[in-house]
Amino acid sequence: MVDIFYPLQWISDKLTYNLFKLVPQTHLADSINFIIYDVLKIFFLLVGMIFIVSYIRSYITPEKTRKLLGGKKGICFNLIASLVGTVTPFCSCSSVPLFIGFVEAGVPLGVTFSFLITSPLVNEAAIAVLWSLFGLKITLIYVLSGVLIGTFGGYIIGLFKMEKHVADFVYKIKSKELEEQKQSQKDRLFFAIKEVKSIFRKVWLYVIAGVSLGGVFHGFAPEGILAKYAGNKILGVPIATIIGVPLYSNVMGMIPIIQSLVGKGLPLGTALSFLMAVTALSLPEIIILKKVLKKKLIMTFVAVTGVAILITGYLFNILI
Amino acid sequence: MKIKILGSGCPKCKVLEKNTQIAVEELGLDAQIEKVTDIVKIMEYGVMSTPAIVLDEKVLSYGKVLFSDEIKKLLK
Numbered sequence: 001m002v003d004i005f006y007p008l009q010w011i012s013d014k015l016t017y018n019l020f021k022l023v024p025q026t027h028l029a030d031s032i033n034f035i036i037y038d039v040l041k042i043f044f045l046l047v048g049m050i051f052i053v054s055y056i057r058s059y060i061t062p063e064k065t066r067k068l069l070g071g072k073k074g075i076c077f078n079l080i081a082s083l084v085g086t087v088t089p090f091c092s093c094s095s096v097p098l099f100i101g102f103v104e105a106g107v108p109l110g111v112t113f114s115f116l117i118t119s120p121l122v123n124e125a126a127i128a129v130l131w132s133l134f135g136l137k138i139t140l141i142y143v144l145s146g147v148l149i150g151t152f153g154g155y156i157i158g159l160f161k162m163e164k165h166v167a168d169f170v171y172k173i174k175s176k177e178l179e180e181q182k183q184s185q186k187d188r189l190f191f192a193i194k195e196v197k198s199i200f201r202k203v204w205l206y207v208i209a210g211v212s213l214g215g216v217f218h219g220f221a222p223e224g225i226l227a228k229y230a231g232n233k234i235l236g237v238p239i240a241t242i243i244g245v246p247l248y249s250n251v252m253g254m255i256p257i258i259q260s261l262v263g264k265g266l267p268l269g270t271a272l273s274f275l276m277a278v279t280a281l282s283l284p285e286i287i288i289l290k291k292v293l294k295k296k297l298i299m300t301f302v303a304v305t306g307v308a309i310l311i312t313g314y315l316f317n318i319l320i
Numbered sequence: 321m322k323i324k325i326l327g328s329g330c331p332k333c334k335v336l337e338k339n340t341q342i343a344v345e346e347l348g349l350d351a352q353i354e355k356v357t358d359i360v361k362i363m364e365y366g367v368m369s370t371p372a373i374v375l376d377e378k379v380l381s382y383g384k385v386l387f388s389d390e391i392k393k394l395l396k
Contacts, residue, residue: 063368178379
């Protein structure tokens with residue numbers, strides 16, 4: 001099979017040995033070569049993924065989605081909401097307007113939560129970084145778990161019938177009918193290019209920092225060091241999940257570090273739980289949601305999502 | 321004419337506001353630009369994807385950071 005990333009290896013070799021004039025086969029040269037290659041690969045997939053998903057996003061807007069899901073009950077609508085969540089932006093500043101908009105359009109609470117859980121959990125930038133570092137198989141498993149966590153998490157929250165635990169002002173908002181904005185193919189492509197630029201500008205530094213730190217760890221930490229301390233497949237999962245919640249660092253920078261930890265013996269399920277907790281249960285997201293949810297509903301959201309993440313982590317620790 | 325920029329104060333909204341200012345100046349329009357950050361007021365326009373630009377109570381675009389040239393086309 002032809003390695004589509006071969007040109008990137010060629011560039012990293014040129015940079016390491018010709019430009020930086022490092023001696024091949026040395027520890028330093030290997031590490032630098034490795035870091036440059038990973039960064040290039042991530043950048044390549046990032047640009048590609050953001051472009052494709054942003055183009056799709058120009059068709060599947062939240063404004064259209066809420067019309068589609070208004071008044072629809074049943075687990076298949078949880079699945080649809082969760083799937084739509086995968087292509088929507090991952091900025092936590094948009095979760096409040098999305099929440100209000102969905103509830104206002106009569107989308108059931110559980111279906112709204114399916115969307116709200118998956119939206120930050122599965123996003124194109126994280127997929128690109130996961131894909132370049134962990135490979136396609138684990139990335140697909142991550143995406144599938146994310147969609148299922150959103151579907152069932154939302155469905156279960158819906159069963160609790162907690163409509164009265166939504167902030168009262170949410171139900172008083174009456175919004176005007178919004179005209180769908182007309183977009184030509186050129187507009188959509190232009191939008192996708194702009195998204196690539198804006199997201200790339202936000203994450204590139206984190207990617208370089210994360211890959212470099214991961215590379216240092218990969219090169220200098222003794223083999224299996226984590227297997228001894230974090231290798232416990234039972235206790236590791238809840239600890240990783242709990243550590244992940246307040247750690248709202250940029251997940252793009254976090255993935256390369258976690259990958260190097262997996263290389264040193266951190267079980268994969270524990271690693272996935274950690275990454276999912278960082279993205280889906282971040283403290284800032286919880287604080288922002290407090291504007292529209294009362295305490296009990298927030299706690300239910302955190303508990304249900306947290307348990308779903310734990311189950312996923314355990315499942316992987318058992319299966320892999 | 322009255323232009324409103326809807327957005328909760330994220331960096332994207334600031335860019336849109338700046339670009340709108342440029343568009344208005346270059347067209348030589350006599351327009352007031354107002355920033356709307358209150359989430360309830362934003363929702364009343366039916367907008368969920370911010371930033372959005374509103375001209376005389378009509379939503380022109382949402383979920384996009386338009387360049388000043390694009391805004392000029394919409395304002396004409």
